[in-house]
Amino acid sequence: MEHHGVHIFGCYGRRFALDPENVEVSELGEPNLRKMEQGDVSSRAIRAYQKALDNATDPPPVASSLEFENITDIALLVSQECNLRCVYCYADGGRYDSGGYMKEETALQSVDWLIQHSGDQERICIRFYGGEPFLKFDLIKKVVNYSKRRAEEVGKRIHFCVTTNAVLLNAESINFLKENNIDVVVSMDGPKDIQDMQRPCVNGEGSYEKTVKQVRSLLKVRPETFARATVYDDSPKEKVIEGLREIGFKTPLLTHISGSMFLESSAKQDDDKLMSLIEQEGESFLKNLRDRNETYFNQGRIAVMWGRMIRQAMELFISSSKKTIHCSAGRWYVAISCTGEIYPCHRLVGVENEKIGNVFENALERDAYRAGPLPHQEKCQSCFARYVCAGSCFHDNLTATGSIYETDEIWCSLVRRTVEYGAAIAGSLTQEDKTFLQSQECIPTESACPLDLF
Numbered sequence: 001m002e003h004h005g006v007h008i009f010g011c012y013g014r015r016f017a018l019d020p021e022n023v024e025v026s027e028l029g030e031p032n033l034r035k036m037e038q039g040d041v042s043s044r045a046i047r048a049y050q051k052a053l054d055n056a057t058d059p060p061p062v063a064s065s066l067e068f069e070n071i072t073d074i075a076l077l078v079s080q081e082c083n084l085r086c087v088y089c090y091a092d093g094g095r096y097d098s099g100g101y102m103k104e105e106t107a108l109q110s111v112d113w114l115i116q117h118s119g120d121q122e123r124i125c126i127r128f129y130g131g132e133p134f135l136k137f138d139l140i141k142k143v144v145n146y147s148k149r150r151a152e153e154v155g156k157r158i159h160f161c162v163t164t165n166a167v168l169l170n171a172e173s174i175n176f177l178k179e180n181n182i183d184v185v186v187s188m189d190g191p192k193d194i195q196d197m198q199r200p201c202v203n204g205e206g207s208y209e210k211t212v213k214q215v216r217s218l219l220k221v222r223p224e225t226f227a228r229a230t231v232y233d234d235s236p237k238e239k240v241i242e243g244l245r246e247i248g249f250k251t252p253l254l255t256h257i258s259g260s261m262f263l264e265s266s267a268k269q270d271d272d273k274l275m276s277l278i279e280q281e282g283e284s285f286l287k288n289l290r291d292r293n294e295t296y297f298n299q300g301r302i303a304v305m306w307g308r309m310i311r312q313a314m315e316l317f318i319s320s321s322k323k324t325i326h327c328s329a330g331r332w333y334v335a336i337s338c339t340g341e342i343y344p345c346h347r348l349v350g351v352e353n354e355k356i357g358n359v360f361e362n363a364l365e366r367d368a369y370r371a372g373p374l375p376h377q378e379k380c381q382s383c384f385a386r387y388v389c390a391g392s393c394f395h396d397n398l399t400a401t402g403s404i405y406e407t408d409e410i411w412c413s414l415v416r417r418t419v420e421y422g423a424a425i426a427g428s429l430t431q432e433d434k435t436f437l438q439s440q441e442c443i444p445t446e447s448a449c450p451l452d453l454f
Protein backbone atom coordinates (compact mmCIF):
# COMPACT_ATOMS: atom_id res chain seq x y z
CA MET A 1 0.00 0.00 0.00
CA GLU A 2 1.32 3.44 -0.91
CA HIS A 3 0.38 6.48 1.17
CA HIS A 4 1.75 9.81 -0.05
CA GLY A 5 4.96 8.19 -1.20
CA VAL A 6 5.32 6.16 2.00
CA HIS A 7 5.03 2.41 1.53
CA ILE A 8 3.02 0.55 4.17
CA PHE A 9 3.65 -3.19 4.31
CA GLY A 10 3.46 -6.25 6.51
CA CYS A 11 6.25 -8.62 7.55
CA TYR A 12 6.60 -11.01 10.47
CA GLY A 13 2.93 -10.34 11.31
CA ARG A 14 3.64 -6.64 11.91
CA ARG A 15 3.09 -3.42 9.93
CA PHE A 16 5.79 -1.00 8.84
CA ALA A 17 5.99 2.40 7.14
CA LEU A 18 8.87 2.73 4.70
CA ASP A 19 10.06 6.15 3.58
CA PRO A 20 11.87 5.40 0.31
CA GLU A 21 13.34 8.83 -0.23
CA ASN A 22 15.14 8.84 3.12
CA VAL A 23 15.66 5.05 3.32
CA GLU A 24 13.94 4.97 6.72
CA VAL A 25 11.47 2.56 8.25
CA SER A 26 9.18 2.70 11.30
CA GLU A 27 7.00 0.01 12.79
CA LEU A 28 3.28 0.72 12.79
CA GLY A 29 1.16 -1.44 15.08
CA GLU A 30 -2.37 -2.23 13.93
CA PRO A 31 -3.85 -0.19 16.82
CA ASN A 32 -1.75 2.76 15.69
CA LEU A 33 -2.89 2.35 12.12
CA ARG A 34 -6.49 2.35 13.29
CA LYS A 35 -5.87 5.40 15.51
CA MET A 36 -4.23 7.18 12.63
CA GLU A 37 -7.22 6.51 10.41
CA GLN A 38 -9.40 8.07 13.11
CA GLY A 39 -7.22 11.19 13.19
CA ASP A 40 -5.54 10.39 16.53
CA VAL A 41 -1.85 11.23 16.09
CA SER A 42 -0.67 10.92 19.66
CA SER A 43 1.54 7.80 19.63
CA ARG A 44 5.27 7.65 18.90
CA ALA A 45 4.89 5.27 15.96
CA ILE A 46 2.37 7.57 14.34
CA ARG A 47 4.65 10.54 14.82
CA ALA A 48 7.48 8.53 13.19
CA TYR A 49 5.16 7.73 10.31
CA GLN A 50 4.15 11.36 10.09
CA LYS A 51 7.83 12.32 10.00
CA ALA A 52 8.39 9.90 7.14
CA LEU A 53 5.37 11.38 5.40
CA ASP A 54 6.72 14.91 5.80
CA ASN A 55 10.05 13.81 4.37
CA ALA A 56 8.55 12.02 1.42
CA THR A 57 8.69 13.85 -1.87
CA ASP A 58 7.27 12.69 -5.13
CA PRO A 59 8.46 12.09 -7.71
CA PRO A 60 11.89 11.54 -6.18
CA PRO A 61 14.96 13.08 -7.73
CA VAL A 62 17.22 10.18 -8.68
CA ALA A 63 20.87 10.31 -9.66
CA SER A 64 21.25 11.51 -13.22
CA SER A 65 24.73 12.85 -13.80
CA LEU A 66 27.12 10.85 -11.69
CA GLU A 67 30.73 11.26 -12.69
CA PHE A 68 32.53 8.29 -14.13
CA GLU A 69 35.22 6.66 -12.13
CA ASN A 70 38.50 5.44 -13.55
CA ILE A 71 38.47 1.82 -14.66
CA THR A 72 40.14 -0.24 -11.96
CA ASP A 73 38.76 -3.76 -12.59
CA ILE A 74 38.69 -5.80 -15.78
CA ALA A 75 37.42 -9.26 -16.59
CA LEU A 76 39.87 -10.66 -19.12
CA LEU A 77 38.25 -13.36 -21.26
CA VAL A 78 41.41 -15.27 -22.10
CA SER A 79 39.30 -18.16 -23.38
CA GLN A 80 35.88 -18.00 -24.98
CA GLU A 81 35.79 -21.78 -25.06
CA CYS A 82 34.77 -24.12 -22.27
CA ASN A 83 35.24 -27.74 -21.33
CA LEU A 84 31.80 -27.95 -19.66
CA ARG A 85 28.29 -27.44 -21.00
CA CYS A 86 26.34 -26.14 -18.00
CA VAL A 87 22.62 -26.32 -18.64
CA TYR A 88 21.98 -22.70 -17.60
CA CYS A 89 24.97 -21.07 -19.35
CA TYR A 90 24.15 -17.50 -20.44
CA ALA A 91 27.18 -17.44 -22.74
CA ASP A 92 26.50 -20.10 -25.34
CA GLY A 93 28.79 -22.71 -23.79
CA GLY A 94 31.34 -20.04 -22.87
CA ARG A 95 31.66 -18.85 -26.49
CA TYR A 96 29.59 -15.65 -26.27
CA ASP A 97 28.55 -16.21 -29.88
CA SER A 98 32.05 -16.15 -31.36
CA GLY A 99 34.37 -18.43 -29.39
CA GLY A 100 38.17 -18.40 -29.61
CA TYR A 101 41.20 -17.70 -27.45
CA MET A 102 42.95 -14.45 -26.62
CA LYS A 103 46.28 -13.74 -28.30
CA GLU A 104 49.25 -12.72 -26.20
CA GLU A 105 49.43 -9.31 -27.90
CA THR A 106 45.79 -8.58 -27.00
CA ALA A 107 46.25 -9.74 -23.41
CA LEU A 108 49.31 -7.57 -22.80
CA GLN A 109 47.69 -4.60 -24.52
CA SER A 110 44.70 -5.08 -22.17
CA VAL A 111 47.03 -4.75 -19.19
CA ASP A 112 48.49 -1.51 -20.59
CA TRP A 113 44.96 -0.27 -21.34
CA LEU A 114 43.90 -0.94 -17.74
CA ILE A 115 46.93 0.84 -16.34
CA GLN A 116 46.24 3.85 -18.54
CA HIS A 117 42.50 3.99 -17.76
CA SER A 118 42.97 3.51 -14.02
CA GLY A 119 44.30 7.08 -13.85
CA ASP A 120 45.47 7.98 -10.39
CA GLN A 121 43.89 4.92 -8.73
CA GLU A 122 46.54 2.94 -6.91
CA ARG A 123 44.74 -0.41 -6.76
CA ILE A 124 43.83 -2.33 -9.93
CA CYS A 125 42.38 -5.80 -10.43
CA ILE A 126 42.49 -8.34 -13.25
CA ARG A 127 39.85 -11.09 -13.18
CA PHE A 128 40.56 -14.04 -15.46
CA TYR A 129 37.26 -15.14 -16.85
CA GLY A 130 35.85 -17.25 -19.66
CA GLY A 131 34.66 -19.74 -20.90
CA GLU A 132 37.20 -21.64 -18.87
CA PRO A 133 40.33 -19.53 -18.26
CA PHE A 134 42.58 -22.52 -17.50
CA LEU A 135 42.30 -23.58 -21.13
CA LYS A 136 44.84 -20.74 -21.51
CA PHE A 137 46.98 -21.26 -18.42
CA ASP A 138 50.13 -20.32 -20.36
CA LEU A 139 48.60 -16.96 -21.18
CA ILE A 140 47.45 -16.41 -17.58
CA LYS A 141 51.08 -16.88 -16.46
CA LYS A 142 52.33 -14.36 -19.01
CA VAL A 143 49.68 -11.79 -18.04
CA VAL A 144 50.41 -12.13 -14.33
CA ASN A 145 54.16 -11.73 -14.82
CA TYR A 146 53.79 -8.83 -17.25
CA SER A 147 51.20 -6.93 -15.23
CA LYS A 148 53.16 -7.28 -11.99
CA ARG A 149 56.17 -5.75 -13.69
CA ARG A 150 54.13 -2.96 -15.29
CA ALA A 151 52.26 -2.20 -12.06
CA GLU A 152 55.53 -1.90 -10.21
CA GLU A 153 56.91 0.46 -12.85
CA VAL A 154 53.96 2.85 -12.42
CA GLY A 155 53.56 2.43 -8.66
CA LYS A 156 50.23 0.54 -8.58
CA ARG A 157 49.11 -2.41 -6.48
CA ILE A 158 47.65 -5.23 -8.57
CA HIS A 159 45.25 -7.91 -7.45
CA PHE A 160 44.27 -11.05 -9.41
CA CYS A 161 41.15 -13.22 -9.32
CA VAL A 162 40.07 -16.16 -11.42
CA THR A 163 36.67 -17.78 -11.91
CA THR A 164 37.08 -21.41 -12.90
CA ASN A 165 35.24 -24.73 -13.03
CA ALA A 166 38.45 -26.26 -11.56
CA VAL A 167 38.46 -29.32 -13.86
CA LEU A 168 41.81 -28.44 -15.45
CA LEU A 169 43.65 -27.44 -12.28
CA ASN A 170 46.82 -29.40 -11.54
CA ALA A 171 49.76 -29.21 -9.18
CA GLU A 172 51.50 -26.58 -11.30
CA SER A 173 48.51 -24.25 -11.68
CA ILE A 174 47.52 -24.63 -8.02
CA ASN A 175 51.03 -23.72 -6.97
CA PHE A 176 50.94 -20.74 -9.34
CA LEU A 177 47.70 -19.52 -7.76
CA LYS A 178 49.25 -19.80 -4.31
CA GLU A 179 52.58 -18.19 -5.24
CA ASN A 180 50.83 -15.23 -6.86
CA ASN A 181 48.16 -14.84 -4.22
CA ILE A 182 45.37 -15.17 -6.80
CA ASP A 183 41.82 -15.27 -5.41
CA VAL A 184 39.76 -18.12 -6.79
CA VAL A 185 36.01 -18.50 -7.30
CA VAL A 186 35.13 -22.10 -8.18
CA SER A 187 31.85 -22.48 -10.06
CA MET A 188 30.46 -25.68 -8.64
CA ASP A 189 26.88 -26.70 -7.94
CA GLY A 190 27.25 -28.95 -4.93
CA PRO A 191 26.99 -32.71 -4.46
CA LYS A 192 27.59 -35.25 -7.22
CA ASP A 193 24.05 -35.74 -8.51
CA ILE A 194 23.41 -31.99 -8.86
CA GLN A 195 26.85 -31.15 -10.23
CA ASP A 196 26.72 -33.94 -12.82
CA MET A 197 23.25 -33.00 -13.97
CA GLN A 198 23.75 -29.21 -14.12
CA ARG A 199 27.43 -29.06 -15.15
CA PRO A 200 28.19 -31.89 -17.60
CA CYS A 201 31.39 -32.11 -19.68
CA VAL A 202 31.25 -31.48 -23.44
CA ASN A 203 30.82 -35.23 -24.01
CA GLY A 204 27.87 -35.34 -21.62
CA GLU A 205 29.71 -37.10 -18.78
CA GLY A 206 29.35 -35.73 -15.26
CA SER A 207 32.06 -33.34 -14.04
CA TYR A 208 31.93 -34.01 -10.29
CA GLU A 209 34.75 -36.57 -10.07
CA LYS A 210 36.94 -34.47 -12.37
CA THR A 211 36.36 -31.37 -10.24
CA VAL A 212 36.39 -32.54 -6.67
CA LYS A 213 39.93 -33.92 -6.63
CA GLN A 214 41.41 -30.66 -7.93
CA VAL A 215 39.26 -28.59 -5.57
CA ARG A 216 40.49 -30.51 -2.54
CA SER A 217 44.11 -29.90 -3.57
CA LEU A 218 43.34 -26.22 -4.17
CA LEU A 219 41.64 -25.78 -0.80
CA LYS A 220 44.74 -27.11 0.96
CA VAL A 221 46.70 -24.07 -0.22
CA ARG A 222 43.86 -21.54 -0.77
CA PRO A 223 41.35 -22.43 2.00
CA GLU A 224 39.51 -19.12 1.58
CA THR A 225 38.45 -20.04 -2.00
CA PHE A 226 34.76 -19.28 -2.68
CA ALA A 227 32.36 -21.72 -4.26
CA ARG A 228 29.68 -20.16 -6.43
CA ALA A 229 26.72 -22.42 -7.08
CA THR A 230 23.76 -21.74 -9.35
CA VAL A 231 20.42 -22.93 -7.99
CA TYR A 232 16.92 -23.25 -9.42
CA ASP A 233 13.74 -22.47 -7.51
CA ASP A 234 13.30 -26.09 -6.43
CA SER A 235 16.98 -26.90 -5.84
CA PRO A 236 17.53 -28.36 -2.40
CA LYS A 237 19.69 -25.46 -1.23
CA GLU A 238 20.59 -27.02 2.12
CA LYS A 239 21.88 -30.05 0.25
CA VAL A 240 23.92 -27.83 -2.08
CA ILE A 241 25.45 -25.91 0.84
CA GLU A 242 26.16 -29.12 2.72
CA GLY A 243 27.70 -30.74 -0.38
CA LEU A 244 30.03 -27.79 -0.89
CA ARG A 245 30.98 -27.64 2.80
CA GLU A 246 31.71 -31.39 2.75
CA ILE A 247 34.21 -30.85 -0.05
CA GLY A 248 35.88 -28.25 2.16
CA PHE A 249 34.55 -24.86 1.00
CA LYS A 250 34.15 -22.51 3.95
CA THR A 251 32.26 -19.98 1.83
CA PRO A 252 29.61 -21.49 -0.44
CA LEU A 253 27.61 -18.79 -2.21
CA LEU A 254 24.37 -19.70 -3.96
CA THR A 255 23.07 -17.51 -6.75
CA HIS A 256 19.61 -18.08 -8.07
CA ILE A 257 19.34 -18.68 -11.77
CA SER A 258 18.30 -15.36 -13.27
CA GLY A 259 16.34 -14.36 -16.35
CA SER A 260 19.51 -14.05 -18.38
CA MET A 261 20.37 -17.68 -17.71
CA PHE A 262 17.24 -19.21 -19.16
CA LEU A 263 17.78 -21.75 -21.89
CA GLU A 264 14.46 -22.17 -23.62
CA SER A 265 12.28 -24.15 -21.25
CA SER A 266 15.07 -26.00 -19.44
CA ALA A 267 15.01 -23.64 -16.50
CA LYS A 268 11.42 -22.52 -16.37
CA GLN A 269 10.86 -20.76 -13.09
CA ASP A 270 7.78 -20.81 -10.92
CA ASP A 271 7.14 -17.26 -9.70
CA ASP A 272 4.97 -18.30 -6.74
CA LYS A 273 7.66 -20.73 -5.65
CA LEU A 274 10.27 -18.01 -5.92
CA MET A 275 8.17 -15.69 -3.77
CA SER A 276 7.74 -18.40 -1.17
CA LEU A 277 11.53 -18.96 -1.16
CA ILE A 278 11.99 -15.27 -0.35
CA GLU A 279 9.42 -15.53 2.44
CA GLN A 280 11.30 -18.55 3.82
CA GLU A 281 14.61 -16.74 3.61
CA GLY A 282 13.13 -13.69 5.35
CA GLU A 283 11.93 -15.90 8.22
CA SER A 284 15.23 -17.75 8.28
CA PHE A 285 17.26 -14.52 8.38
CA LEU A 286 15.50 -13.23 11.50
CA LYS A 287 15.60 -16.62 13.22
CA ASN A 288 19.32 -17.02 12.57
CA LEU A 289 19.93 -13.48 13.77
CA ARG A 290 18.04 -14.10 17.01
CA ASP A 291 19.80 -17.50 17.41
CA ARG A 292 23.15 -15.71 16.85
CA ASN A 293 23.98 -18.31 14.20
CA GLU A 294 27.44 -17.35 12.94
CA THR A 295 27.43 -20.09 10.27
CA TYR A 296 24.42 -18.50 8.59
CA PHE A 297 26.02 -15.05 8.53
CA ASN A 298 29.27 -16.52 7.23
CA GLN A 299 31.30 -13.35 7.90
CA GLY A 300 28.61 -11.27 6.20
CA ARG A 301 28.45 -13.47 3.10
CA ILE A 302 25.15 -15.26 3.54
CA ALA A 303 25.10 -18.39 1.38
CA VAL A 304 21.75 -17.86 -0.33
CA MET A 305 21.31 -14.96 -2.77
CA TRP A 306 17.92 -13.86 -1.36
CA GLY A 307 19.51 -13.70 2.10
CA ARG A 308 22.33 -11.53 0.74
CA MET A 309 19.75 -9.19 -0.80
CA ILE A 310 17.81 -8.98 2.47
CA ARG A 311 21.06 -8.28 4.32
CA GLN A 312 21.95 -5.49 1.92
CA ALA A 313 18.52 -3.89 2.28
CA MET A 314 18.74 -4.17 6.06
CA GLU A 315 22.13 -2.45 6.09
CA LEU A 316 20.96 0.39 3.87
CA PHE A 317 17.97 0.99 6.15
CA ILE A 318 20.14 0.83 9.27
CA SER A 319 22.42 3.56 7.93
CA SER A 320 19.76 5.39 5.86
CA SER A 321 22.13 5.15 2.89
CA LYS A 322 21.07 5.27 -0.73
CA LYS A 323 22.33 2.90 -3.38
CA THR A 324 21.98 4.59 -6.75
CA ILE A 325 24.02 2.27 -8.96
CA HIS A 326 23.08 -1.39 -9.22
CA CYS A 327 26.56 -2.62 -10.16
CA SER A 328 29.85 -1.38 -11.49
CA ALA A 329 29.29 -2.38 -15.15
CA GLY A 330 30.79 0.27 -17.43
CA ARG A 331 31.79 2.39 -14.47
CA TRP A 332 34.91 1.15 -12.67
CA TYR A 333 34.61 -2.33 -14.19
CA VAL A 334 34.57 -3.59 -17.81
CA ALA A 335 35.08 -6.91 -19.59
CA ILE A 336 37.54 -7.47 -22.43
CA SER A 337 36.69 -10.13 -25.01
CA CYS A 338 39.31 -12.46 -26.48
CA THR A 339 39.59 -10.16 -29.49
CA GLY A 340 40.17 -7.06 -27.34
CA GLU A 341 36.69 -5.56 -27.58
CA ILE A 342 35.45 -3.85 -24.46
CA TYR A 343 31.98 -4.42 -22.97
CA PRO A 344 30.40 -3.02 -19.79
CA CYS A 345 30.58 -6.44 -18.13
CA HIS A 346 31.31 -10.12 -18.73
CA ARG A 347 27.68 -11.09 -19.39
CA LEU A 348 27.32 -8.46 -22.11
CA VAL A 349 30.35 -9.73 -24.07
CA GLY A 350 29.35 -10.34 -27.69
CA VAL A 351 26.25 -8.11 -27.55
CA GLU A 352 27.17 -5.92 -30.50
CA ASN A 353 25.08 -2.89 -29.44
CA GLU A 354 26.68 -2.83 -26.01
CA LYS A 355 30.30 -2.77 -27.20
CA ILE A 356 31.93 0.33 -25.70
CA GLY A 357 35.50 0.23 -27.04
CA ASN A 358 38.59 -1.73 -27.99
CA VAL A 359 41.90 -2.04 -26.14
CA PHE A 360 43.77 -0.98 -29.29
CA GLU A 361 41.89 2.34 -29.38
CA ASN A 362 41.52 5.08 -26.83
CA ALA A 363 37.84 5.96 -27.08
CA LEU A 364 35.44 4.50 -24.54
CA GLU A 365 31.73 5.14 -25.08
CA ARG A 366 29.98 4.46 -21.82
CA ASP A 367 27.44 7.25 -21.50
CA ALA A 368 24.60 4.71 -21.49
CA TYR A 369 26.02 3.32 -18.24
CA ARG A 370 26.61 6.65 -16.55
CA ALA A 371 23.77 6.49 -14.07
CA GLY A 372 22.38 2.99 -14.23
CA PRO A 373 18.71 2.29 -15.03
CA LEU A 374 17.20 4.50 -12.28
CA PRO A 375 16.86 7.81 -14.17
CA HIS A 376 15.73 6.01 -17.32
CA GLN A 377 12.85 4.11 -15.78
CA GLU A 378 9.70 5.83 -14.64
CA LYS A 379 8.62 2.78 -12.69
CA CYS A 380 11.95 2.74 -10.81
CA GLN A 381 11.59 6.40 -9.91
CA SER A 382 8.32 5.80 -8.12
CA CYS A 383 9.24 2.38 -6.71
CA PHE A 384 9.70 2.14 -2.95
CA ALA A 385 12.71 -0.16 -3.48
CA ARG A 386 14.54 2.31 -5.72
CA TYR A 387 17.41 3.21 -3.42
CA VAL A 388 18.13 -0.40 -2.51
CA CYS A 389 17.65 -2.17 -5.83
CA ALA A 390 18.88 0.70 -8.02
CA GLY A 391 17.36 -0.66 -11.18
CA SER A 392 18.45 -4.27 -11.67
CA CYS A 393 21.09 -5.99 -13.84
CA PHE A 394 21.55 -4.53 -17.35
CA HIS A 395 21.97 -8.00 -18.82
CA ASP A 396 18.91 -9.43 -17.11
CA ASN A 397 16.92 -6.41 -18.29
CA LEU A 398 18.16 -6.82 -21.85
CA THR A 399 17.34 -10.51 -21.92
CA ALA A 400 13.90 -10.09 -20.38
CA THR A 401 12.68 -6.92 -22.10
CA GLY A 402 15.09 -6.11 -24.94
CA SER A 403 16.32 -2.93 -23.20
CA ILE A 404 19.18 -2.56 -20.73
CA TYR A 405 17.03 -0.13 -18.72
CA GLU A 406 13.65 -1.84 -18.70
CA THR A 407 13.17 -4.25 -15.84
CA ASP A 408 11.08 -7.39 -15.72
CA GLU A 409 8.02 -6.91 -13.47
CA ILE A 410 8.17 -10.40 -11.98
CA TRP A 411 11.77 -9.85 -10.95
CA CYS A 412 10.78 -6.46 -9.51
CA SER A 413 8.11 -8.00 -7.31
CA LEU A 414 10.68 -10.46 -5.92
CA VAL A 415 13.21 -7.70 -5.28
CA ARG A 416 10.59 -5.53 -3.56
CA ARG A 417 9.75 -8.34 -1.14
CA THR A 418 13.44 -8.76 -0.18
CA VAL A 419 13.54 -4.99 0.43
CA GLU A 420 10.48 -5.23 2.68
CA TYR A 421 12.12 -7.99 4.70
CA GLY A 422 15.40 -6.07 4.97
CA ALA A 423 13.56 -2.92 6.05
CA ALA A 424 11.39 -4.82 8.56
CA ILE A 425 14.48 -6.38 10.14
CA ALA A 426 16.23 -3.00 10.29
CA GLY A 427 13.13 -1.58 11.97
CA SER A 428 13.09 -4.31 14.62
CA LEU A 429 16.73 -4.60 15.69
CA THR A 430 17.70 -4.50 19.34
CA GLN A 431 21.06 -3.15 20.47
CA GLU A 432 22.19 -6.77 21.05
CA ASP A 433 21.19 -7.67 17.47
CA LYS A 434 23.25 -4.77 16.17
CA THR A 435 26.27 -5.77 18.21
CA PHE A 436 26.02 -9.33 16.86
CA LEU A 437 25.70 -8.12 13.26
CA GLN A 438 28.75 -5.90 13.69
CA SER A 439 30.70 -8.89 14.98
CA GLN A 440 29.70 -10.72 11.76
CA GLU A 441 31.21 -7.96 9.62
CA CYS A 442 27.78 -7.31 8.11
CA ILE A 443 28.82 -4.12 6.42
CA PRO A 444 27.99 -3.13 2.85
CA THR A 445 30.60 -4.32 0.40
CA GLU A 446 30.80 -3.25 -3.20
CA SER A 447 31.64 -5.99 -5.65
CA ALA A 448 32.16 -5.58 -9.39
CA CYS A 449 29.10 -7.75 -10.03
CA PRO A 450 26.70 -8.87 -7.30
CA LEU A 451 25.70 -11.90 -9.38
CA ASP A 452 29.00 -13.47 -10.37
CA LEU A 453 32.04 -11.78 -8.84
CA PHE A 454 32.62 -11.68 -5.11
Ligand code: SF4
Nearest residue numbers: 380383386389391412
Ligand atom coordinates in the same frame (compact mmCIF):
# COMPACT_ATOMS: atom_id res chain seq x y z
S1 SF4 B 1 12.30 -3.23 -8.02
FE1 SF4 B 1 12.02 -2.87 -10.22
S2 SF4 B 1 10.95 -0.90 -10.37
FE2 SF4 B 1 11.83 -1.08 -8.30
S3 SF4 B 1 13.81 -0.04 -8.42
FE3 SF4 B 1 14.15 -2.23 -8.76
S4 SF4 B 1 14.11 -2.48 -10.97
FE4 SF4 B 1 13.15 -0.50 -10.51
Ligand code: SF4
Nearest residue numbers: 327345393394395449
Ligand atom coordinates in the same frame (compact mmCIF):
# COMPACT_ATOMS: atom_id res chain seq x y z
S1 SF4 C 1 24.81 -7.12 -12.28
FE1 SF4 C 1 24.43 -7.62 -14.43
S2 SF4 C 1 25.08 -5.81 -15.62
FE2 SF4 C 1 25.96 -5.67 -13.56
S3 SF4 C 1 28.02 -6.55 -13.74
FE3 SF4 C 1 26.64 -8.19 -13.03
S4 SF4 C 1 25.94 -9.23 -14.89
FE4 SF4 C 1 26.80 -7.24 -15.50
